[in-house]
Amino acid sequence: MFVKLIGTIFAGFLLAGIVLVLNKLTGGRLPRWATPVAAGLGMIGLTVYFEYTWFESTREKLPESFSIIKKVESRAFYRPWTYAVPFVDRFAAIDAGSVRTNEQVPEQRLVELYFFGRWAPVSKLPVVVNCKEFSRANLADGAEFADDGRLLNADWIDVTASDPIVEATCGV
Secondary structure, three states: OHHHHHHHHHHHHHHHHHHHHHHHHOOOOOOOOHHHHHHHHHHHHHHHHHHHHHHHHHHHHOOOOEEEEEEEEEOEOOEOHHHHOOEEEEEEEEEHHHOEEEOOEEEEEEEEEEEEEOOEEEEEEEEEEEOOOOEEEEOOOOOEEOOOOOEEOOOOEEOOOOOHHHHHHHOO
16 A cells, blocks of 8 residues: 555656756747646546556456455546446455365355455454355354254345355355
8 A cells, every 4th residue: 555655656756857848949938837737637647546546456366266245336426437437446266175064064164255355454253154045144143063063043034046155155
């Protein structure tokens, strides 16, 4: 993040310098406001570039065992261009390498669901997926396992076979 801040400041200086050179070459014919406007546009332009490339650069850094199951696109009135071309500022991914099974309950699989955000730390949530009944439950507040491996006190959510978490976990 610090490197991107320095890069943004450098972009402002670079575009301001280009306008100053152009002003010198044209004999001072450019308006006085052109230099600060160029600096501001350069910094805003680079910031927009970083916003639009964050998802791809983050996705490239993930291990191959991760599969993205949900992308959330951002649109905001203070960034009117996002209505024409929204950008991804959050996404969820499953680590297929973290899938665990219990021999006593083979239809249920435990997997880690990761949440990534542009300006947020990565968080994870363990999820149990029932591949036979197409349901899933988040392992949170009060959920526990019985001696035979069944999940107790869980709020099961009925989904379809096309649910992205079920597809990524069960390989449906």
